[in-house]
Amino acid sequence: MDRRTVLRTLAHAGMASFAAPAVLRGRYRLFAQSGNEYSARTIALMRESTVIDMLCQFAFDDFRRPGGPLGQRWLRDPRTFTAEDFAMFRDSGVNVLALGSGPGSYDDAMRFYAQWNGFIASNSQWFTRIDDATDLRSVKATGKVGVMLTAQISDHFRTAADVNTFYGLGQRVSQLTYNSQSRIGAGFLENRDGGLSSFGQEIVARMEQVGMVVDLSHCADQTTLDALEVAKRPPIFSHASARALLPACTRCKTDDALRKLAAKGGVVGVPMIRFMIRPAPPVTVQHMVDHVEHLYKLIGPDHVGIGSDLDMIGLSNGMPATGQPNLTNQPNFDRYGAYFASDGMAHVDGLNHPKRVFDLTEAMVQRKHSDANIRLLLGGSFSRVLAQVWK
Structure with a gap:
């Protein structure tokens, strides 16, 4: 890509004034508030791809902020959301984000x-x-950010008929369980994993009937395998990683489960959570690419995407007014194999900012991955499976 083409690309994205001083070096600064520089190839891949974050928390509750958490304020009164607020979402390069809340x-x-x-x-x-x-095909051209209504738990399905009700309200993905036991199955922190229940099988069948994606990210091992066995349409792990690289983190999925997911046509979204990428610090974007490459070898690029599990700002969890959130109060929490940054957060070092997908793309480019495989990671893999289930 020559200098003129790069500037035209940046101008289209409203970034040319920030990038111009670096053009002659072949590296481009996209944002005035960031010193990070990106290659022309990274910029082109981000511009050409419909970038999907399959688990973006939008805005975690941060009680340190004057006036309280932004997310709560925006939902109580949507008119308080401003053009300045939207700039963070627009400049992130993410075109579609799936919500990460868990209404019980x-x-x-x-x-x-x-x-x-x-x-x-x-x-x-x-x-x-x-x-x-x-909507997936058209959202990028609109300049808007697409929001996918999802849930990290399915306890709101009292009967199979409720699946239809919430589909009518816009829900398109539902995680079968969170961390503990439900009528559907066991989460991975539960004492005993009895697998998918008969009610759970009914819920999976109804979700597939209406066109709602089955997400197994937090399910315990047997519940995961049972759901993969009964699935007739591709399920997903919206945010998960490979236990082979993190044996102490049973939140990660076994090679058996990952292979069976791929055999069903499903996709795993690699998170940007430090203890789901590497068992001990340091943990950087390069270690995240190591994880992506492991999954590529195990199940192939067609089955790998992004599910950051961060909010758009880059927080990995809510923050109380006193700081240092307490995340370790769940039974059997040690199964996470968790460790945290100095600020109490769980993000991969250097990726706790809105433009983190640019950094991941640049790291993939530096590792000499093909454009086709990078596009699959950025959103192509998830676009395929979502379209297949939603048809």
């Missing part, structure tokens, strides 16, 4: 989806709801 009860879920539908409708100049494959 039927009533909580009703409130959750009502609030999000209201927020998207009130800010339709900036956001659009992703309902089907057509």
Whole structure:
């Protein structure tokens, strides 16, 4: 890509004024507030791809902020969301994000989806709801950010009929369990993993019937394998990684489960959580690429994507006003094999900012991965499986 083409690309993205001083060096600064520089190839890949983060927490509750958490404020009164707020989402390069909340009860879920539908409708100049494959194909051209209504737990499904109800409200992905036991199956922190229940089988069948994606990220091993066995459409691990590289972290998936996921046509989203990438520090974007490469060898690039599990700012969890969040109060939490950064967060070092996918793409470019495989990682793999289930 020559200098003129690069500047035209950057101008299209509204970034040329930031990049111009670095053009002659063949490296490009995209953002005034960041010293990171990116190759022309990275910029082109990000511009050409529909970038999907299959688990983006949007805005974690940060009680250190004057006026309280932004996310709560935005959902209570969508008019408080400003063009300056949207700039962070736009400049991230992420075109589609899947929400990461876990509304537990039927009533909580009703409130959750009502609030999000209201927020998207009130800010339709900036956001659009992703309902089907057509939306995935068109969202990039609109300049908007697509929001996928999802859930990290399925406790709001009291009966199979509730799957239809929430599909009608826009939910397109549901994680069968979170960390503990439910009527559907066992989460990975549960004492005993009895596998997928008969009710769980009914829920999976109804989800596939209506066109809702089955997510098995937090499920315990037997529950994961049972769901993979009964699945007739491709399921996903929206945010998971390979236990072969982190034996102490049973939140990660076994090679057996990953191979069976791929055999069903599914996709795993690699997280940007430090203790799900490497068992001990340091942990950087290069270690994340190591993890991607392991998955490429195990199941192939068609089955690997991104599920950061961070919010757009780069936080890995909510923050109380006192700082240093307490994340270790769940039973059997040691199964995470968790360790944290000095700020109490769990992000991969250097990726706790909105433009982190540019950094991942640049690292993939430096490792000489093909454009085709990088595009699959950025969103191509998830686009395929979502379109297949939603058709």
